[in-house]
Amino acid sequence: MLHGSMRAFVLEEEENKAGLEVASSTMMKVEENMSNPTTSASSQNPVPAKRKRGLPGNPDPDAEVIALSPNTLMATNRFVCEICNKGFQRDQNLQLHRRGHNLPWKLKQRTNKQVRKKVYICPDASCVHHDPSRALGDLSGIKKHFSRKHGEKKWKCEKCSKKYAVHSDWRAHCKICGTREYRCDCGTLFSRRDSFITHRAFCDALAEESARVTQANPVADHHQHLYSQPLSSHELAAGQSTTMQPQFPDGLRSQHADIRRSHGTYVTMKQEISSPWAACQGPEPQPAASTSQSQMDPLSSIYATMLESEFQREGQSSLPASYRTSTTFPFLSATALFQKEAQMGAVTARPRHIDQMAAHTSSATGFSLGWCSGGAPLHGVKTHSALLHEMACPPPPPADIAGFSEGKPQ
DNA sequence: GACTAGAAGGGGCTAAGGTT
DNA sequence: AACCTTAGCCCCTTCTAGTC
Numbered sequence A: 001m002l003h004g005s006m007r008a009f010v011l012e013e014e015e016n017k018a019g020l021e022v023a024s025s026t027m028m029k030v031e032e033n034m035s036n037p038t039t040s041a042s043s044q045n046p047v048p049a050k051r052k053r054g055l056p057g058n059p060d061p062d063a064e065v066i067a068l069s070p071n072t073l074m075a076t077n078r079f080v081c082e083i084c085n086k087g088f089q090r091d092q093n094l095q096l097h098r099r100g101h102n103l104p105w106k107l108k109q110r111t112n113k114q115v116r117k118k119v120y121i122c123p124d125a126s127c128v129h130h131d132p133s134r135a136l137g138d139l140s141g142i143k144k145h146f147s148r149k150h151g152e153k154k155w156k157c158e159k160c161s162k163k164y165a166v167h168s169d170w171r172a173h174c175k176i177c178g179t180r181e182y183r184c185d186c187g188t189l190f191s192r193r194d195s196f197i198t199h200r201a202f203c204d205a206l207a208e209e210s211a212r213v214t215q216a217n218p219v220a221d222h223h224q225h226l227y228s229q230p231l232s233s234h235e236l237a238a239g240q241s242t243t244m245q246p247q248f249p250d251g252l253r254s255q256h257a258d259i260r261r262s263h264g265t266y267v268t269m270k271q272e273i274s275s276p277w278a279a280c281q282g283p284e285p286q287p288a289a290s291t292s293q294s295q296m297d298p299l300s301s302i303y304a305t306m307l308e309s310e311f312q313r314e315g316q317s318s319l320p321a322s323y324r325t326s327t328t329f330p331f332l333s334a335t336a337l338f339q340k341e342a343q344m345g346a347v348t349a350r351p352r353h354i355d356q357m358a359a360h361t362s363s364a365t366g367f368s369l370g371w372c373s374g375g376a377p378l379h380g381v382k383t384h385s386a387l388l389h390e391m392a393c394p395p396p397p398p399a400d401i402a403g404f405s406e407g408k409p410q
Numbered sequence B: 001g002a003c004t005a006g007a008a009g010g011g012g013c014t015a016a017g018g019t020t
Numbered sequence C: 001a002a003c004c005t006t007a008g009c010c011c012c013t014t015c016t017a018g019t020c
Helices: A037-044 A070-074 A091-100 A139-150 A167-176 A193-216 A222-227 A250-263 A267-280 A298-313 A321-325 A334-347 A352-359 A364-372 A381-392
Strands: A008-012 A025-028 A064-067 A118-121
16 A cells, blocks of 8 residues: 655665765656545644654655665665765765865755755665555654664664674664563573463362372372472471471572562561571480470470470469470571460360361461461460461570470370 | 754653553 | 554654755
8 A cells, every 4th residue: 555645755876886875766646536544633633742653664644754774774885986985974075085085075055945854764665664655754763773673783782692683783682681580499490470370270279289288198299299309388287297308408598588579478486487497407406305495495495495484374383294305496487386286285175267277278378377367266276376476576596496306205 | 164953873761552 | 363564654864965
């Protein structure tokens, strides 16, 4: 489809004779009656508050159409002296230079007549912008277009290996390349948010399924498969043995926490609980005999005292033996804490929300519900949960914690 | 020589349209 | 829906012709 009242068609010579670009031009007339939607619309409507650009490739119908050769579009010093082969960006520069060679020269004269708007067509015949009706409105535009579509892409992004022909495009890409990165818990990386969301839906469903399986078979855990490492806090909370010592690499552990933070989910617990893990990778467990109350660290001691008094208040003679022998409450893993609470609940009264917590193992919100449930727990249980909460959020523990890995409570 | 105006080059920003 | 590419617009700088 040709453009309507296109008046003139200036064709630049494709060939440069003797290295000198000759600006001879041919005038052509293209006569068809076709209205330009852009201009007709703009003439009918009042000027909008925010200026809108015209559609691509719909130049002013009265504009002068200029066809530059590929050489011209790509050349930097396209005006070349036939004597010394020196190139110049502009004809005026060349003409001035020719004076030095005592060659005839002619500077472009300023003209008083009104300059008609120029539009430029792409020299590539197969290109949509080769059609005068789709000519581009400015010279830099057609140059950029020709470079992008038909030129050599010599600018390469170091990060993603994408190539660009226009330097500014390359720079714009380099600014944002690698800044949008989405990482799932399972370690998979995504550059696109939608892909990441899709994957996460799958990954979460898998985690929930694993949690259900975990209740029946504590070994099953998709993160174990994915990381080849145990475990995350919510999985521990599902009731796995404390003899399993999670060994997240520090980097992965903090990364995991960061990811959850970005999801707005169970970040805090994850980070808090990770500290005891680090501690539990410490020295060999001490013999039970060596872990007397006097050797406890202050927090352990305080907690043991609190628990004992709690039991006594509830009518129990004293803390069960298994609790008294354990000296490491503040630095137990989440599993150990839950198990202890569950045991205590079995001794006193088993709270429903503990079961709920276990059932929510893969759900971030479910996990936090376990800690922050607004429901009315049974008498005594609230105290235990509060104590456990305090235990789960201790200051960083000392490096060697005696007796941590003694295993699960009797 | 100083100053001004115009042309050209290049880069940044962003709307529009296409793609995934 | 989000992302990517393309093209239009604008601004700044540089260079040169013309004028005083």
